[in-house]
Amino acid sequence: xxxxxxxxxxxxxxxxxxxxxxxxxxxxxxxxxxxxxxxxxxxxxxxxxxxxxxxxxxxxxxxxxxxxxxxxxxxxxxxxxxxxxxxxxxxxxxxxxxxxxxxxxxxxxxxxxxxxxxxxxxxxxxxxxxxxxxxxxxxxxxxxxxxxxxxxxxxxxxxxxxxxxxxxxxxxxxxxxxxxxxxxxxxxxxxxxxxxxxxxxxxxxxxxxxxxxxxxxxxxxxxxxxxxxxxxxxxxxxxxxxxxxxxxxxxxxxxxxxxxxxxxxxxxxxxxxxxxxxxxxxxxxxxxxxxxxxxxxxxxxxxxxxxxxxxxxxxxxxxxxxxxxxxxxxxxxxxxxxxxxxxxxxxxxxxxxxxxxxxxxxxxxxxxxxxxxxxxxxxxxxxxxxxxxxxxxxxxxxxxxxxxxxxxxxxxxxxxxxxxxxxxxxxxxxxxxxxxxxxxxxxxxxxxxxxxxxxxxxxxxxxxxxxxxxxxxxxxxxxxxxxxxxxxxxxxxxxxxxxxxxxxxxxxxxxxxxxxxxxxxxxxxxxxxxxxxxxxxxxxxxxxxxxxxxxxxxxxxxxxxxxxxxxxxxxxxxxxxxxxxxxxxxxxxxxxxxxxxxxxxxxxxxxxxxx
Ligand code: F6R
Numbered sequence: 001x002x003x004x005x006x007x008x009x010x011x012x013x014x015x016x017x018x019x020x021x022x023x024x025x026x027x028x029x030x031x032x033x034x035x036x037x038x039x040x041x042x043x044x045x046x047x048x049x050x051x052x053x054x055x056x057x058x059x060x061x062x063x064x065x066x067x068x069x070x071x072x073x074x075x076x077x078x079x080x081x082x083x084x085x086x087x088x089x090x091x092x093x094x095x096x097x098x099x100x101x102x103x104x105x106x107x108x109x110x111x112x113x114x115x116x117x118x119x120x121x122x123x124x125x126x127x128x129x130x131x132x133x134x135x136x137x138x139x140x141x142x143x144x145x146x147x148x149x150x151x152x153x154x155x156x157x158x159x160x161x162x163x164x165x166x167x168x169x170x171x172x173x174x175x176x177x178x179x180x181x182x183x184x185x186x187x188x189x190x191x192x193x194x195x196x197x198x199x200x201x202x203x204x205x206x207x208x209x210x211x212x213x214x215x216x217x218x219x220x221x222x223x224x225x226x227x228x229x230x231x232x233x234x235x236x237x238x239x240x241x242x243x244x245x246x247x248x249x250x251x252x253x254x255x256x257x258x259x260x261x262x263x264x265x266x267x268x269x270x271x272x273x274x275x276x277x278x279x280x281x282x283x284x285x286x287x288x289x290x291x292x293x294x295x296x297x298x299x300x301x302x303x304x305x306x307x308x309x310x311x312x313x314x315x316x317x318x319x320x321x322x323x324x325x326x327x328x329x330x331x332x333x334x335x336x337x338x339x340x341x342x343x344x345x346x347x348x349x350x351x352x353x354x355x356x357x358x359x360x361x362x363x364x365x366x367x368x369x370x371x372x373x374x375x376x377x378x379x380x381x382x383x384x385x386x387x388x389x390x391x392x393x394x395x396x397x398x399x400x401x402x403x404x405x406x407x408x409x410x411x412x413x414x415x416x417x418x419x420x421x422x423x424x425x426x427x428x429x430x431x432x433x434x435x436x437x438x439x440x441x442x443x444x445x446x447x448x449x450x451x452x453x454x455x456x457x458x459x460x461x462x463x464x465x466x467x468x469x470x471x472x473x474x475x476x477x478x479x480x481x482x483x484x485x486x487x488x489x490x491x492x493x494x495x496x497x498x499x500x501x502x503x504x505x506x507x508x509x510x511x512x513x514x515x516x517x518x519x520x521x522x523x524x525x526x527x528x529x530x531x532x533x534x535x536x537x538x539x540x541x542x543x544x545x546x547x548x549x550x551x552x553x554x555x556x557x558x559x560x561x562x563x564x565x566x567x568x569x570x571x572x573x574x575x576x577x578x579x580x581x582x583x584x585x586x587x588x589x590x591x592x593x594x595x596x597x598x599x600x601x602x603x604x605x606x607x608x609x610x611x
Contacts (some may be wrong), residue, residue: 001073001605002085002099003027004180005197006161006171009188009218013067016190020197021050021071023245026253026399027099027193028073028605031084035095036064041165043095045070045084049600065218066169068161068191070097073605076105077122087126089133090117093165094143096132098125099193100157100178101610108154128154132162144215147172148226151213157356157609161191173214178609179354179382180208182221184235189216193607194378195238196245196397206233207380236380244396252592253599254400254492258584259451261405264395265577266444268409272391272416275437280420284373284389291371292421295345299338299370300327301361302349303608305403305487309375309410310349311480312576316415319573320422330357331611333364340368348374348390349414351398351406352607353381360611362386375413377406391417400599401606402491404584407484408447411577415440439574446568446578453565457582460547460563461589464518470495471509471544472583473502474522475532481522481576485583492591492598502535515543520586521561522579525551526572536560547586549579 003024007013017034032053033045044060046053050071070085077083086095102108105124108131113119115134119126128150136146143164151158157177163170173180173191183190183198183205190198195205206221208214212231215222223231250256272281285292298317300310307329314325328338334357340346348362353376362372363386374387377395384390393409419436422428464470470489474482483499490497500509502521513519519539523532533556536546540560548561551569558564567578591598 001028001607001609003071003193004097004099004159004161004191005069006067006173006191006216007188008066008169008171008216009185010065011188013064014062016197017067017069018050018054020192021069023196024193025050025071025600026401026606028071029600030074030079031072031081032070033084033086033097034067034069035086035163036062036067037163037165037168038064041088041092041095041163043086043088045081045086047079047081047084066163066171068095068097068163068171075101075610076124083121083123085125087121087123087129089129091133094129094133094162096125096129096160096162098128099159099609102128102154102158103156104154128158128160143167144172144213147174148213148228151176152226159193169217171216173208173216175208175212176210177356177359182206182208182214182216184221187219189218189221191216195240199238199240199242199245203238204235205238206235207385239379240397245399252400254402254404254588257398257400257405258581258588260396261408261581262444262448262451264405264409265412265447267394267396268412269416269440269444273437273441275441278434278437280416280423280437282391282416282420284391285417285420288371288373288389289424291345293425294343295323296341296343298323298325298345298347299340299365300325300347300349301330301333301358301365303330303355303357305407305484306349306351306410308480308484308487309407309414310347311483312411312477313347313414313418315477316418316573317421320418320428321425322427323421328361330355330361334361338365340365340370342369344370346370346372348372348376348383348387349410350374350383351377351403353378353383354607354609355383356609356611359383359386375410377409401601401604402488402587402598408577408580412440412443415573436571436573439571443574443577446570447581450567450578450581454585456565457585458589460565461586461593463563464545464547465493465590465593467495467516467518469512469517470497471505471512471517471519472497472499472522473505473519473535475502475528476526477572477576478522478524478526478579481580481583482520484580485520485522485586488584488587489590491601491604492587493594493596494602495590502532505535506538510538510542513539513542513544515545518545518547520583521546521548522583523548523550523557524567524572524575524579525554525569526575533557533560549582551575
């Protein structure tokens with residue numbers, strides 16, 4: 001959460017920073033600000049989106065070759081001009097932006113207040129900045145040293161970028177727990193929360209690690225640890241094109257990402273799945289084969305949509321591999337005293353690879369000796385780097401705040417992982433193994449087919465857009481898809497929605513059913529189909545409105561449902577990947593019909609780097 005951008009070099013810094021902030025707006029959009037160094041420090045900041053700041057400073061002196069910019073997801077202090085970053089120090093000589101939370105800020109603030117400091121904002125960031133300046137003044141040290149001393153005394157998570165008016169081409173940056181990428185150009189450097197702000201300028205990047213501090217000048221990048229020892233920057237080549245982060249003719253990133261799924265699932269399977277040869281190639285598993293074959297338990301740790309992918313995996317892995325699986329909310333796992341035994345494997349699922357709760361939870365499990373298998377989309381992200389092995393989902397950059405294509409790619413990877421382990425453990429019949437391999441290979445094509453009738457969902461969305469509530473029900477492999485459908489609708493349309501196991505509905509939620517309640521059934525053909533048809537009857541008997549996602553060829557359900565959407569026929573283990581797509585479309589079209597900014601729904605941010 002919060003996007004940060006920095007530039008130092010021969011180009012004009014402001015346009016690079018503004019363009020970069022627009023690409024990082026998915027990380028938060030409560031306020032925007034820039035600080036530019038040009039014969040002194042110029043700070044422009046404002047509540048609202050990047051475009052609002054841009055409009056408000058037309059005609060101002062924006063010339064500079066070094067600068068930093070921030071787009072905020074509010075933690076300490078409401079979204080407002082005064083809480084917007086960058087913050088300036090008491091002397092006015094330093095400006096800083098921050099992504100993260102300084103947990104002991106209250107104590108630091110109290111100490112500084114006793115020394116006569118007054119604060120212009122409610123933020124933890126301003127406290128940290130003045131703490132740094134105070135150390136610099138009292139210790140008579142340079143800024144770099146003051147930052148190092150201060151960071152050793154703060155708890156929490158941060159990426160900070162700091163500039164000083166007496167050092168016009170230097171940016172000091174540091175990270176712990178939040179992401180920081182430095183792009184290396186010829187005589188110039190770019191800084192960002194991810195690589196998107198620097199894509200058109202350089203493909204060479206350095207991922208800064210926790211407890212590292214960078215002194216960045218146009219022709220120099222010095223990396224040190226907090227003990228002031230130099231570290232050789234490890235330069236990585238980016239494998240990402242500009243087109244991947246642009247809308248490419250779609251009205252919204254969310255719609256583009258939904259429609260990209262035939263190719264993202266294909267990219268995820270490519271090079272791994274060879275159905276003809278009966279092979280799944282996944283080095284992350286092969287390299288740890290004995291661990292997987294002998295695993296006593298798999299614990300899946302994730303948040304939000306990724307957690308739902310974990311729930312689907314629980315069903316698949318237990319069915320195919322006969323290994324007990326537990327699926328944990330990362331935020332809960334990390335704060336209890338979880339039992340992690342030798343022989344347990346932790347799966348960490350994350351699109352961004354930066355989710356703070358997931359990251360800390362797996363660090364904790366790792367300390368207890370667990371093996372971490374990361375299923376991550378963003379290459380080079382923190383979770384990917386601390387995992388012992390893993391599999392990238394290869395869905396490409398996901399920019400819409402609601403996760404769509406990353407989810408189906410997670411399901412594809414998790415299905416391959418389950419099949420691979422099952423084959424190695426000999427817990428799957430040859431016939432089923434082969435069948436599922438071929439079924440998996442056909443998913444991109446089937447997704448392509450079902451997306452052709454997106455307009456059917458659009459019409460359903462128009463019909464139900466004014467409902468204040470909605471219920472999503474599914475059984476078995478489709479139960480987590482019901483949860484995911486409800487989450488998507490909440491996020492994108494602000495309609496209150498609940499997901500439930502279809503049979504569990506009788507134990508409470510059925511009280512909500514009346515002639516106004518839309519109930520979405522994820523009812524593709526599976527072993528429990530007759531059971532879910534009975535659940536549909538129970539809703540109809542109470543006059544609920546039934547929207548059913550069903551398999552082509554199903555002749556019974558349409559006679560009961562008010563609205564139906566057909567997905568191509570698939571094995572029950574594969575069907576969730578198909579059934580989820582109409583639910584993504586439903587939330588998108590309802591959101592659009594209600595005038596919601598679907599790519600940036602209120603209060604949310606992608607990449608949740610705070611607890
Ligand atoms: C929902 C959504 C969130 C994320 C969650 C985890 O549409 O995007 O629920 O799934 O914040 O994020 P990652 O997968 O990046 O760890």
